[in-house]
Amino acid sequence: MSATLKPYLTAVRHTLASAMCLEHFSSQVVERYNKPEVEVGTSKELLLNPVIISRNANEKVLIESSINSIRISIMIKQADEIEKILCKKFMRFMMMRAENFIVLRRKPVDGYHISFLITNFHTEQMYKHKLVDFVIYFMEEIDKEISEMKLAVNARARICSEEFLKRF
Amino acid sequence: MAKNTSSSAFRKIDIDQYNEDNFKEDEAEQAVPTGPDEGEVCALLNQARYVEALKHVLNNAPLGSTDQQVKDNALSLTLKVLIAVKSAQIEEVVGNLSLDDIDILMKYIYRGFEYPSEGSSGHLLLWHEKAFNIGGAGSIVRVLSDRMKV
Numbered sequence: 001m002s003a004t005l006k007p008y009l010t011a012v013r014h015t016l017a018s019a020m021c022l023e024h025f026s027s028q029v030v031e032r033y034n035k036p037e038v039e040v041g042t043s044k045e046l047l048l049n050p051v052i053i054s055r056n057a058n059e060k061v062l063i064e065s066s067i068n069s070i071r072i073s074i075m076i077k078q079a080d081e082i083e084k085i086l087c088k089k090f091m092r093f094m095m096m097r098a099e100n101f102i103v104l105r106r107k108p109v110d111g112y113h114i115s116f117l118i119t120n121f122h123t124e125q126m127y128k129h130k131l132v133d134f135v136i137y138f139m140e141e142i143d144k145e146i147s148e149m150k151l152a153v154n155a156r157a158r159i160c161s162e163e164f165l166k167r168f
Numbered sequence: 169m170a171k172n173t174s175s176s177a178f179r180k181i182d183i184d185q186y187n188e189d190n191f192k193e194d195e196a197e198q199a200v201p202t203g204p205d206e207g208e209v210c211a212l213l214n215q216a217r218y219v220e221a222l223k224h225v226l227n228n229a230p231l232g233s234t235d236q237q238v239k240d241n242a243l244s245l246t247l248k249v250l251i252a253v254k255s256a257q258i259e260e261v262v263g264n265l266s267l268d269d270i271d272i273l274m275k276y277i278y279r280g281f282e283y284p285s286e287g288s289s290g291h292l293l294l295w296h297e298k299a300f301n302i303g304g305a306g307s308i309v310r311v312l313s314d315r316m317k318v
Contacts, residue, residue, distance in 0.1 A: 003290070004289070004290040007294060007296070008293055010297060011300075015308055019308075019312055021309075044191060048313055049311065049314070052278070052281045053278070053281050054284040056284055057289075065312060
């Protein structure tokens with residue numbers, strides 16, 4: 001199964017590199033405003049086709065791009081109840097601090113666990129290839145972090161119950 | 169005064185739709201192919217003539233068709249062909265395609281990702297890699313920007 005990890009991440013990387021071509025574009029509807037068109041979504045001519053890249057039924061990435069912004073939504077593999085709870089809490093922790101993350105979206109898109117919103121202002125200030133590297137690194141590390149947390153939870157639970165049951 | 173001055177229904181009219189500058193989607197003028205022939209494709213697959221089966225499916229892709237059923241049928245047929253080709257032969261098959269075919273192939277690969285089934289996504293990832301090696305970033309950009317969706 002981990003044989004698909006590398007092709008999955010390469011496919012996501014290539015697609016991101018192709019989709020993250022953003023330029024400054026003011027709102028056509030309201031003067032002197034600048035809105036991320038992928039979030040507004042009313043002008044069809046400014047949106048690109050959304051694409052999905054899936055590794056299996058539980059892990060996929062949705063990439064929606066537009067002329068000045070791109071939205072990347074990730075669905076993370078959750079094998080059991082503990083991982084579901086850990087993932088939810090971890091994502092919530094990060095999304096509450098979305099301002100410090102800069103490219104994170106405060107709410108995930110429907111059906112996904114976490115979303116990034118990258119605008120042309122971000123690509124002007126940061127290197128595009130580094131942004132792509134960051135998203136890929138994030139996807140790799142999330143799975144490892146959640147597994148580590150799950151092991152820690154199980155280890156702590158075992159130690160606690162051992163100590164408790166020593167009394168009997 | 170006979171005029172109804174208390175009605176404010178005029179406020180609910182969306183006047184932006186009458187703006188001449190509005191973007192209008194190009195209406196589909198040309199006739200689109202009706203999709204690949206299932207019998208022929210199955211016959212080619214049974215004879216293990218994968219390159220021809222794939223070429224047939226790609227040349228008859230119902231691009232820009234408005235009939236969703238036709239598109240779905242073509243999609244399932246194409247996915248059948250893609251999954252039938254073994255991992256070792258993918259590179260050779262892709263090498264036999266023209267660049268236009270590779271663009272259409274990329275479109276089908278991305279569509280195939282939307283319906284993950286047993287091991288299909290892993291196989292499609294291999295196809296994606298091989299098609300990318302030949303088509304390059306341009307093939308992906310054309311998937312994202314082409315209005316003629318497969």
